[in-house]
Amino acid sequence: MDTLALSRIQFGVTAAFHFIFVPLTLGLSILVAYMESRYVATGNDLYLRMTKFWGKLFLINFALGIVTGITMEFQFGMNWAEYSRYVGDIFGAPLAIEATVAFFLESTFIGLWIFGWKKVSRRTHALSIWLVAIATNLSALWILLANGWMQKPVGYVLRNNRAEMVDFMALLTNSYGWLKFVHTLLSGYVIAAFFVMGVSAWHLLRNNRAEFFLKSFRMAAVFGLASSLLLAATGTFHAEEVAATQPTKFAAMESLWDTQKSVPYYLLIVPDEGAEENIIEAAGIPKLLSLLAFHDGDSEIRGLKEFPRDERPPVLPVFLSFRFMAGLGFLFVLLSFLGVMYSRGQGLMSQRIFLKAMLFAIPLPYLAGQAGWIVAEVGRQPWLVYGLLKTSAGVSQSVSPAQVIFSLAGFTLIYGLLAAVDVYLLVKFSRKGPDDDVSSLLPAGGKQEALS
Amino acid sequence: MIYQVIWFVLWGTLWALYFMTDGFDLGAGILHRVLGRTEEERKIVLRTFSPLWDGNEVWLVTAGGATFAAFPTTYALMFSYLYTALLLILFSLILRGVGIEFRNKAEGPAWRACWDIAIFIGSFLPALLFGIAFGNIFQGLPMDAAGYHGSFLSLLNPYGLLTGLLFVLLFMVHGAIWISMRTEGDLKVRASALALRLWYGLVLIAVIFLVATARATGLYHNYLAHPVLFLLPAVAVVALLLAGVFTIYRIPFRAFTASSLAILCITFTGIAGLYPALIPSSLDPEFSLTIFNSSSSPYTLKIMTFVALVFVPIVISYQIWIYRVFRGPVTGREVTEGEGLY
Numbered sequence: 001m002d003t004l005a006l007s008r009i010q011f012g013v014t015a016a017f018h019f020i021f022v023p024l025t026l027g028l029s030i031l032v033a034y035m036e037s038r039y040v041a042t043g044n045d046l047y048l049r050m051t052k053f054w055g056k057l058f059l060i061n062f063a064l065g066i067v068t069g070i071t072m073e074f075q076f077g078m079n080w081a082e083y084s085r086y087v088g089d090i091f092g093a094p095l096a097i098e099a100t101v102a103f104f105l106e107s108t109f110i111g112l113w114i115f116g117w118k119k120v121s122r123r124t125h126a127l128s129i130w131l132v133a134i135a136t137n138l139s140a141l142w143i144l145l146a147n148g149w150m151q152k153p154v155g156y157v158l159r160n161n162r163a164e165m166v167d168f169m170a171l172l173t174n175s176y177g178w179l180k181f182v183h184t185l186l187s188g189y190v191i192a193a194f195f196v197m198g199v200s201a202w203h204l205l206r207n208n209r210a211e212f213f214l215k216s217f218r219m220a221a222v223f224g225l226a227s228s229l230l231l232a233a234t235g236t237f238h239a240e241e242v243a244a245t246q247p248t249k250f251a252a253m254e255s256l257w258d259t260q261k262s263v264p265y266y267l268l269i270v271p272d273e274g275a276e277e278n279i280i281e282a283a284g285i286p287k288l289l290s291l292l293a294f295h296d297g298d299s300e301i302r303g304l305k306e307f308p309r310d311e312r313p314p315v316l317p318v319f320l321s322f323r324f325m326a327g328l329g330f331l332f333v334l335l336s337f338l339g340v341m342y343s344r345g346q347g348l349m350s351q352r353i354f355l356k357a358m359l360f361a362i363p364l365p366y367l368a369g370q371a372g373w374i375v376a377e378v379g380r381q382p383w384l385v386y387g388l389l390k391t392s393a394g395v396s397q398s399v400s401p402a403q404v405i406f407s408l409a410g411f412t413l414i415y416g417l418l419a420a421v422d423v424y425l426l427v428k429f430s431r432k433g434p435d436d437d438v439s440s441l442l443p444a445g446g447k448q449e450a451l452s
Numbered sequence: 453m454i455y456q457v458i459w460f461v462l463w464g465t466l467w468a469l470y471f472m473t474d475g476f477d478l479g480a481g482i483l484h485r486v487l488g489r490t491e492e493e494r495k496i497v498l499r500t501f502s503p504l505w506d507g508n509e510v511w512l513v514t515a516g517g518a519t520f521a522a523f524p525t526t527y528a529l530m531f532s533y534l535y536t537a538l539l540l541i542l543f544s545l546i547l548r549g550v551g552i553e554f555r556n557k558a559e560g561p562a563w564r565a566c567w568d569i570a571i572f573i574g575s576f577l578p579a580l581l582f583g584i585a586f587g588n589i590f591q592g593l594p595m596d597a598a599g600y601h602g603s604f605l606s607l608l609n610p611y612g613l614l615t616g617l618l619f620v621l622l623f624m625v626h627g628a629i630w631i632s633m634r635t636e637g638d639l640k641v642r643a644s645a646l647a648l649r650l651w652y653g654l655v656l657i658a659v660i661f662l663v664a665t666a667r668a669t670g671l672y673h674n675y676l677a678h679p680v681l682f683l684l685p686a687v688a689v690v691a692l693l694l695a696g697v698f699t700i701y702r703i704p705f706r707a708f709t710a711s712s713l714a715i716l717c718i719t720f721t722g723i724a725g726l727y728p729a730l731i732p733s734s735l736d737p738e739f740s741l742t743i744f745n746s747s748s749s750p751y752t753l754k755i756m757t758f759v760a761l762v763f764v765p766i767v768i769s770y771q772i773w774i775y776r777v778f779r780g781p782v783t784g785r786e787v788t789e790g791e792g793l794y
Contacts, residue, residue, distance in 0.1 A: 052793060055793050056793060059553070059793065060553075060554075060557065062553075063549055063550055063552075063553035063554070064550065066506065066549060067545065067546040067549045067550055068546075070509075070512075070513060070542060070545060070546070071542055071546070073513060073516055073517060073520075074516065074531060074538055074539075074542050076520065076531075077516075077520065077527045077528050077530065077531025077532060078531045078532055078535050078538060078539065079532070081528035081529060081531065081532035082528070083528075084520065084524055084527055084528035084531075085524055085525050085528040085529075087524075088520055088521070088524020088525070088527060088528065088748065089524060089748040089749050089752050090752070091520075092517070092520035092521035092522070092524050092527070092748065092752075093521045093748075093752055093755060093756055093759075095517045095520055095521065096514065096517035096518050096520060096521035096522075096756060096759070097521075097759055098517070099510060099513045099514040099516075099517040099518075100514055100517075100759060100760065100763045100764065100767065101759075101763055103510045103513055103514070104507065104510045104514070104767045104771070105767075105770075107506035107507045107509065107510045108506070108507035108510075108767075108770060108771055108774055109770075109774075110506060111502070111503030111504055111505075111506060111507060111774065111778075112503065112774055112777060113793070114502075114503065114792050114793050115499070115502065115503040115778070115791075115792040116503065116777055116778070116792070117791070117792055117793065118791060118792075119777050119778070120777060159749075160749075164748075164749045164751070164752070165748075165749065165751055165752050165755075166751060168751075168755050396528075396532035396535075397532075397599060398529075398532050398533055398535075398599050398600040399532055399535050403535050403536060403539075406536070406539070407535075407539050410539065410543055414543060414546060414547075418546075418550055421550075421554060425554065425557055425558070428558070429557075439789070440789055440790045440791050440792060440793070441792070441793065
């Protein structure tokens, strides 16, 4: 294998790992911040215990999001030097801004939140986790605006043998980036909601700490329902943007081979990539795809065969991932709706089948998120910057395959190990349940200090 | 172009701030099992920097990000030419971060020992490798029209290793002084004593380094052309000496201020020597990466200047505030009561 192939695999692996840990941080930071705010507002110890329990799980995961993130920043230069040189004038800025504006905020205030319980007022302390939550969500904006530019390059000219920025506002207001940002954020919120619901379900099935976990479940269910509904909505808008700006990706998502008008939505498709056709196209809803893509049931959608083979993405992974993700997306709405319904009153504990389902549902939003990224990044191939720079032209020229084998092996080993430890710790502390002793979080003497 | 010069200074400042802040984290991480003789002492040493290491590490992320945004060609070539060294730094920093966060999450000496080793490796290797990397940057990398002619092994030349040793000693002294400033009792005394012993070694290596730099690099050219620049290494030397003096006199706060200033000035000394190159070529000056031939467009530099001038002071302000929140000594009670959420 050459440097290019190995670097692709490595980027995929490291990005996939990064996106295991980050989305939970995005959503759980908000939930935990909300819990602590409820504590500060009401003085009710139950909320403090919730903050401590869910916060501990949040922290286990948070560290891994951070460390896997540095890898991404380094990797652009290490493995994709030609890309970095060619688009750095545009792409470097949002990354630098992400660090200056968001990373500093989250990394500095997380320290205050973990260790500063007795050193600042309750209000200030609650503020610190909100700053972490805001910062972590804000960092997603910048990296996704950067990725948005890769998908739909705007505000640049080709000059001096590279792409140079001429319109920063165009980069900042790139609709592709914003749609991606909101959709990704919401996917993190769904992951967090299902995580909290699932862990709560485990305890509720054992009739363990009912009040605590009923409250946690309820909070997460409402958060999850709102998020999954918005996730589906933003997903639709995002797909429209893809249809408008990335015809090859859209055609791959839908396994559409021939350009046609009034395209139906087939519920069942079995593609044959080699033969450039679909072996099966069944249960078609007339005009629906055209309608979804362009708000016009008779509109034309371009098929894959309109593009040269070397400008098409791999169809099967993109098509399957998209359907998998979208299908799960509907399931998330259904499950969180049921969660909201059942958690009214005290009836949730008797819904044992539902609770078991929620326990097993924990990994599903993670899988949907990974599938979404496969659609986004594999679907963009062969382009690194859509329509401008091919992935094969972006790889570092001075790096040997041996070096990348070493790094890929190292990442796989280290990340694999850390993921295993992460799961071990999450399971251990999830099962342990909430700690009633919150004295380590309260000022000396355990007395509630006056709200200030 | 003025913006290129501004960003040269900002770039240098970001590296200087990174070494000044994460320098003591790395140093303390190297020393935590040496100075911490009991489990309680180890917890105390770790706790002196646990709230701060993550915020400090972001200076590195920002330095890298700034290199990308302001000097993308340098970023691209630096990170790909120094692939293996940066990779090892990355692995180490991952181990350090996870080690600090996970160490106290389970009981059992085996678990803790495992993560303590991770913290040690994750603190020692970045210090060493940053030194080696910068030592080689000061010498210039072997690059020309045909590309890069070096390798990881070629980075391990005498001057590179010397710079690596300098960084390790510098951070260990900085870290030991930090620990003595943030602890009490016997631990404080031992940290101070260790800081002093390491300081003697540091001074020796620093002298050798200053001489070797004249012979192995072209850094002094700028100084000879503009002798006012000698102020930088002069302040660095004075600060380094004061760090030792204040340690002898048991005034850790002033010693720490001195070692911080020393690190800043040492970094700026190197950076000023490089100007206008970011990475000189040791083969052919035509192929040196300079602020003039590797920068972003004026448009991008202007935007980034605005962002930096607005946000970096804000960041420094709240980081100083956090340091003040955590300014007292870490006590045994804090760690035995498991104060906080970790």
